Amino acid sequence: MAKIDEVARVAGVSISTVSYALSGKRPVSAATRQRIELAVRELGYSPNAGARMLAGSQTNIFALSEPLRADSHAPSHMAFMHAMTVAARRREYDMLLLTDEDASAGMKRVAASGLVDAVLVLDVAPDDPRVAIARASATPTVFVGIPDDHGDLVCVDLDFESAATQAVDRLVDAGHERIGLIGGSRRAYEKSNFPPRVRDTVVTRAAERGATATAVASGEIVTDRALVRQAVRRFVDDGVTGIVLHAPEEVAQVVLVELEALGRRMPDDVSIVSVGSSFDTDSLPTPIDSIPLVPQSSCERAVDLAIELVAGRPVASGLHLISPTYLDRGSVAVRPLP
Amino acid sequence: MAKIDEVARVAGVSISTVSYALSGKRPVSAATRQRIELAVRELGYSPNAGARMLAGSQTNIFALSEPLRADSHAPSHMAFMHAMTVAARRREYDMLLLTDEDASAGMKRVAASGLVDAVLVLDVAPDDPRVAIARASATPTVFVGIPDDHGDLVCVDLDFESAATQAVDRLVDAGHERIGLIGGSRRAYEKSNFPPRVRDTVVTRAAERGATATAVASGEIVTDRALVRQAVRRFVDDGVTGIVLHAPEEVAQVVLVELEALGRRMPDDVSIVSVGSSFDTDSLPTPIDSIPLVPQSSCERAVDLAIELVAGRPVASGLHLISPTYLDRGSVAVRPLP
DNA sequence: TTGAAAGCGCTACCAT
DNA sequence: ATGGTAGCGCTTTCAA
Numbered sequence: 001m002a003k004i005d006e007v008a009r010v011a012g013v014s015i016s017t018v019s020y021a022l023s024g025k026r027p028v029s030a031a032t033r034q035r036i037e038l039a040v041r042e043l044g045y046s047p048n049a050g051a052r053m054l055a056g057s058q059t060n061i062f063a064l065s066e067p068l069r070a071d072s073h074a075p076s077h078m079a080f081m082h083a084m085t086v087a088a089r090r091r092e093y094d095m096l097l098l099t100d101e102d103a104s105a106g107m108k109r110v111a112a113s114g115l116v117d118a119v120l121v122l123d124v125a126p127d128d129p130r131v132a133i134a135r136a137s138a139t140p141t142v143f144v145g146i147p148d149d150h151g152d153l154v155c156v157d158l159d160f161e162s163a164a165t166q167a168v169d170r171l172v173d174a175g176h177e178r179i180g181l182i183g184g185s186r187r188a189y190e191k192s193n194f195p196p197r198v199r200d201t202v203v204t205r206a207a208e209r210g211a212t213a214t215a216v217a218s219g220e221i222v223t224d225r226a227l228v229r230q231a232v233r234r235f236v237d238d239g240v241t242g243i244v245l246h247a248p249e250e251v252a253q254v255v256l257v258e259l260e261a262l263g264r265r266m267p268d269d270v271s272i273v274s275v276g277s278s279f280d281t282d283s284l285p286t287p288i289d290s291i292p293l294v295p296q297s298s299c300e301r302a303v304d305l306a307i308e309l310v311a312g313r314p315v316a317s318g319l320h321l322i323s324p325t326y327l328d329r330g331s332v333a334v335r336p337l338p
Numbered sequence: 339m340a341k342i343d344e345v346a347r348v349a350g351v352s353i354s355t356v357s358y359a360l361s362g363k364r365p366v367s368a369a370t371r372q373r374i375e376l377a378v379r380e381l382g383y384s385p386n387a388g389a390r391m392l393a394g395s396q397t398n399i400f401a402l403s404e405p406l407r408a409d410s411h412a413p414s415h416m417a418f419m420h421a422m423t424v425a426a427r428r429r430e431y432d433m434l435l436l437t438d439e440d441a442s443a444g445m446k447r448v449a450a451s452g453l454v455d456a457v458l459v460l461d462v463a464p465d466d467p468r469v470a471i472a473r474a475s476a477t478p479t480v481f482v483g484i485p486d487d488h489g490d491l492v493c494v495d496l497d498f499e500s501a502a503t504q505a506v507d508r509l510v511d512a513g514h515e516r517i518g519l520i521g522g523s524r525r526a527y528e529k530s531n532f533p534p535r536v537r538d539t540v541v542t543r544a545a546e547r548g549a550t551a552t553a554v555a556s557g558e559i560v561t562d563r564a565l566v567r568q569a570v571r572r573f574v575d576d577g578v579t580g581i582v583l584h585a586p587e588e589v590a591q592v593v594l595v596e597l598e599a600l601g602r603r604m605p606d607d608v609s610i611v612s613v614g615s616s617f618d619t620d621s622l623p624t625p626i627d628s629i630p631l632v633p634q635s636s637c638e639r640a641v642d643l644a645i646e647l648v649a650g651r652p653v654a655s656g657l658h659l660i661s662p663t664y665l666d667r668g669s670v671a672v673r674p675l676p
Numbered sequence: 677t678t679g680a681a682a683g684c685g686c687t688a689c690c691a692t
Numbered sequence: 693a694t695g696g697t698a699g700c701g702c703t704t705t706c707a708a
Contacts, residue, residue: 001450001452001476003685003686004685004686005685013694013695014694014695014696015685015686015687015695015696015697016687016688016689016694016695016696016697017693017694017695019686019687019688020687020688020694023687025687025688026688026693026694027693028693028694029693029694032693032694044450046447046450046451047451047685047686048391048392048451048452048684048685048686049388049391049397049451049452049453050388050389050390050391050392050397050452050684050685050686051388051391051392051684051685051686051687051700052388052685052686052687053386053387053388053389053391053392053686053700054386054388054389054391054392054684054685054686054687054699054700054701054702055685055686055687055688055699055700056686056687056688056700057687057700059387059388061434064435068416068419068420074412074413074415074416075412075413077412077416078406078412078415078416081406081435081437082406082437085435085437086437089438094434094435094448094453095434095435096399096432096433096434096435097402097419097423097432097433097434097435099419099420099423099424100427109384110432112339112382112384113384113385113386113387114339114386114387114388115387115432138339341701341702342701342702343701351678351679352678352679352680353679353680353681353701353702353703354678354679354680354681354703354704354705355677355678355679357702357703357704358678358703358704361703363703363704364677364678364704365677366677366678367677367678370677370678385701385702386700386701386702388700388701388702389684389700389701389702389703390701390702390703391684391702392683392684392685392686392700392701392702392703393683393684393701393702393703393704394684394702394703394704395684395703
């Protein structure tokens with residue numbers, strides 16, 4: 001635990017020069033910098049975090065607010081937490097985990113004590129209570145997800161409207177006139193913001209493109225495979241030839257199995273596109289086209305925005321939408337003539 | 339962001355009295371304390387984290403080392419991370435997330451900068467590289483899980499030997515003479531420390547108790563339901579009437595389904611006990627007896643130990659085993675006469 | 677029971 | 693390009 005004055009002594013320079021050499025906030029001659037770096041390595045010097053926080057204005061710590069409910073989908077949450085910590089580390093930031101039952105308490109605490117430079121909010125609900133905290137707090141806050149009332153907040157999210165539009169267009173372009181959407185659980189539609197957005201966009205866009213009919217199916221699907229299978233059967237009966245999937249990985253599996261059971265081949269008989277999945281549709285038994293929700297993209301953007309806010313640079317409040325990418329896996333085929 | 343001197347002024351006392359009143363490290367008269375508490379609330383005072391770290395000796399932050407690999411079982415990891423942060427919060431500690439690819443780098447960094455008071459290590463491998471870091475570091479470290487070479491480390495874990503013994507005993511006591519063990523994936527047996535311990539204990543204990551035969555099945559089961567089903571079929575053919583399960587939730591499901599497919603009822607024909615599962619066997623379609631690995635217990639113990647170490651109080655190095663609890667769900671029945 | 681003041685180890689301003 | 697040094701907001705002696 002060498003301190004900065006030791007480094008200065010060994011390098012034969014002043015304390016301030018060491019500080020500036022390390023922060024780069026003031027030019028230091030190459031020769032001096034060399035000697036300092038050498039001394040740093042020799043002594044295994046690492047600046048004291050507390051002293052930095054106190055003297056400087058930054059803590060180099062972000063808080064990650066993610067209330068871990070028992071019913072939450074662990075893999076997605078993990079993916080986002082991981083992506084976020086990795087994104088933060090790239091910018092020299094550490095991540096403090098806020099999982100309190102009462103998310104507000106944690107956010108208040110770390111903000112009041114100046115422990116973190118900014119708060120990153122995951123798993124955002126439409127009526128998220130953390131919105132109020134963010135507004136009342138002087139600590140910069142970035143939401144990954146879009147609460148209902150977000151006018152003055154900084155929010156990052158996949159552009160689900162664009163994604164849904166692209167999915168529908170791809171299917172319609174291939175001649176599919178009847179499209180079916182399989183969504184997630186009823187709970188997802190209430191707790192989360194984007195499932196309704198995807199649903200509405202799919203319906204609207206299909207109508208715009210003159211797709212004859214658009215069926216929508218959703219329910220407590222995850223816990224009940226039967227519901228999914230039933231939905232698939234109804235689609236097939238109704239002459240649906242294009243399916244948009246906006247549901248967890250397990251659902252995708254079930255759909256594929258059921259189609260096979262019904263003797264429908266993919267993509268020859270039925271085409272499928274997955275929208276906003278955070279899992280890898282490539283590793284499904286049969287890969288399917290996908291417009292994925294890539295945690296990495298959202299998280300890197302969120303961290304970048306947080307850093308801008310911390311630096312006091314202007315950031316547009318409102319939505320920061322990530323442009324979706326269409327991954328072609330061959331699960332959309334031109335509709336066979338009836 | 340009121341500061342301590344403001345609180346002192348409002349309360350009409352000195353700065354040091356405020357500090358002592360809040361820390362409780364020196365007796366303060368009831369009247370004075372009241373005035374201070376009032377002032378604190380009035381001003382919404384919250385001590386500055388950086389100043390505390392610098393002046394005091396503690397940061398009130400723990401680091402949680404958990405390398406999040408893509409292949410790791412998200413739900414268990416989440417459960418442990420959550421349990422750990424909750425346990426820490428109870429003791430006024432915040433949790434810093436260390437998920438670096440190179441776990442060692444993160445541990446070195448936070449230790450060197452004095453950012454955290456202690457490191458809590460999750461998902462411990464037999465030959466875990468973090469063992470070396472812990473040894474080389476002055477920062478207290480507590481492992482949840484047991485590396486091969488753990489003589490001088492502080493490790494917390496479920497007493498898997500005891501759990502496995504209890505499971506076997508329960509089955510043997512019920513008259514089962516042929517016991518089958520279904521373990522996790524081959525990878526789990528290499529990457530983790532306890533699967534082999536459970537396997538060996540089951541085999542040994544069964545022999546001790548004079549159980550006529552003990553079959554062991556394990557393999558890349560998670561990814562391949564067929565393997566599990568095959569194992570179950572072999573068990574049934576071999577006259578196994580008691581099954582010990584030591585595998586992820588999905589495997590339990592498959593076993594239940596396969597038994598039903600074979601026309602074997604549970605527990606009338608075959609008894610089952612799950613050992614060391616961190617999921618809730620109660621919520622399976624058919625509840626089964628279980629000796630669960632409760633993240634909460636391990637994590638609270640780990641946090642307590644960390645706090646002892648931080649306080650400089652003596653802590654026995656070596657294993658701190660959590661006593662297992664047998665949960666009776668009615669999945670073990672007396673063996674029917676052949 | 678309380679107060680005064682000396683640090684804790686940095687950053688960043690003001691000099692040179 | 694470099695150095696001196698005044699804080700940052702606490703904790704904790706040392707005194708009273």
